[in-house]
Amino acid sequence: MKTLFRNLWLADGALSPLRRAAVLVDGERILGVEPEITASAADRTVELRGRILAPGFLDVHGHSDLSLMARPEGFGKVSQGISCEIMGNCGLSAFPLSRENREHLEELWAQYGTALDWEDFSGWRAALRNRSARLRAEALVGHNTLRAAVAGYENETLSSVQLETMKQLLARELDAGAPGLSTGLLYVPGKFAPPGEVVELMRVVAAHDKIYATHLRSEGNELLESLDETIECALRAGLKKVHISHFKTAGCANWGKLDGALERLESARAAGIRITVDRYPWTESMTQLSVILPGKAGDLDDSSLARLLANAEERQRVAAELAASRPADYWAGVTLVSTRCAKFRGDGGGTIAALAEREQLSPAELVVDLLAADAAGTTAAFRGMSEENLRRILSLPFCMMGSDESARPADDSIGRSHPRGFGSAARFLRRLLDAGSPIEAVVHRMTGLAAETFGLPELGRIEPGKTADFAAFDPEEVDATADFANPHSPAAGVLFTMVGGEFVYRA
Ligand SMILES: [Zn+2]
Missing domain, CATH: 3.20.20.140 (Metal-dependent hydrolases)
Structure with missing residues (x-):
């Protein structure tokens, strides 16, 4: 199957100045790049009406x-x-x-x-x-x-x-x-x-x-x-x-x-x-929410972290450590992106500060709850x-x-x-x-x-x-x-x- 792209400005990927061109493709490969190629050379023609054709x-x-x-x-x-x-x-x-x-x-x-x-x-x-x-x-x-x-x-x-x-x-x-x-x-x-x-x-x-x-x-x-x-x-x-x-x-x-x-x-x-x-x-960056954990909890892989946070006392301890490691205004700059924790699944786009207030938890407690439910899949964006x-x-x-x-x-x-x-x-x-x-x-x-x-x-x-x-x-x-x-x-x-x-x- 031969495809002809024409009526376009070519940005060829090699830094050459934009130029008018026609591009002929045969299967997976580029066959020709010329100022003009007649439509009869191809099985189908795609008109770009003056837009840019660039490498993917x-x-x-x-x-x-x-x-x-x-x-x-x-x-x-x-x-x-x-x-x-x-x-x-x-x-x-x-x-x-x-x-x-x-x-x-x-x-x-x-x-x-x-x-x-x-x-x-x-x-x-x-x-x-x-x-x-x-x-x-x-x-x-x-x-x-x-x-x-x-x-x-x-x-x-x-x-x-x-x-x-x-x-x-x-x-x-x-x-x-x-x-x-x-x-x-x-x-x-x-x-x-x-x-x-x-x-x-x-x-x-x-x-x-x-x-x-x-x-x-x-x-x-x-x-x-x-x-x-x-x-x-x-x-x-x-x-x-x-x-x-x-x-x-x-x-x-x-x-x-x-x-x-x-x-x-x-x-x-x-x-x-x-x-x-x-x-x-x-x-805003985005990564696993678990990266903000300080101390020993921050050194654990996802499965070990989930095991640790299954324990209520440990959850409290980690939340206290986390709260002490961040200024109070930090949490307004952290946005929940995705989690498999059922309760918060629809809350992507909300800040940790706002979600914590809604749940009447401290931000650190909310984070620990999220991680206890889904340590691997909970992601957040950080301002x-x-x-x-x-x-x-x-x-x-x-x-x-x-x-x-x-x-x-x-x-x-x-x-x-x-x-x-x-x-x-x-x-x-x-x-x-x-x-x-x-x-x-x-x-x-x-x-x-x-x-x-x-x-x-x-x-x-x-x-x-x-x-x-x-x-x-x-x-x-x-x-x-x-x-x-x-x-x-x-x-x-x-x-x-x-x-x-x-x-x-x-x-
Ligand atoms: Zn990276």
Whole structure:
């Protein structure tokens, strides 16, 4: 089947100025890109009426590892022009699985109703392919999953045998096609890893000429120290490709650190490290609500936390500790996004402060109740990022688009999304176009640059021979419509998305 796209402005992903062109596709591949191609060359013709044809957008930071199996249509992503997502982020990948980590991950992903019947990268990929996922999926090897496969979720220093096993597993997955390694050094068990362990793994990544993407140990109070740690480790390991995930300055006390952070990125680049970042265009983060627990409770994996909070005395103790660790005005900035706790299932979008008042509980007591009912699946959005810093980060020429979300359907059957799950690509475009960036430069960051950075040479360009993944959009209209009240509202101004020569979304 040959398809001709015409009457369009081409943003080819390679930074070339916009130009009028016609694009001919044969099956999965781009056959021709010419100023004019006659309709008789194709079986069907798609008229774009002067809108933009771009390579499909790459979401370089997603978490659809399991959600895409549950709902292979990937609606939240494809409806905003995303054709490919890099998964396995923040240290959390769906492989390698072993007796040590399988039960924990089954619990974490129970809401998706998918049996984890694979062991490695290739098995995970085959499972996704068997479900005919509409979104193209790539996945980094997650350090937390990898470490847990060898040593479980305990606070342990690894033996040299365990470290060697991790390195071999990592090498196996990179050889099988995983584009790199991700860490989530804020989470259990990645937080227990000393820098030396990360250096050893980086050496494996460097030997494969792949990328290391990191959710830093701290994105706030110790942001600069965490960047220093990352760069020092990369230099020690001889690693050239480093990517900082969802780059931010978290907490208003840390907003002044952006200059220092950017200086560190520049000096790393000067030292020969190709350092890149991604960002979702919102100032609220979202993660598991359990990350705010202080002390020992904060070091527990989801199942152990649920066991601890089954005890009423422990619940009281954890709530008291939590209350003491946060200022009273903190809770108005924390919004419940999703939970399987039956009582609060319909309360996504409400702040912890408001919900606690309604329930006549203290905010900390409410949090503990939510976690006792659903430690793994309760997620919240946290206010605490600077609008001005967001603007500056988005303007960096090496900043790509990363939604930090799972692909979800239009309904909330597999949990509610942060609005970034339905609007990141569209808002990334809108904000940068409004700030005066040329269309081809914004598109380049979302496509060609992203594909090159993550080692995907078939993607990200509209050129003969490349894969036929496209996003078509109207540059006047494109924008997110999702917000915390209506997070599953699809983006405006996206005409269609094509993956491997097939329409996966049409407005
Ligand atoms: Zn993360």
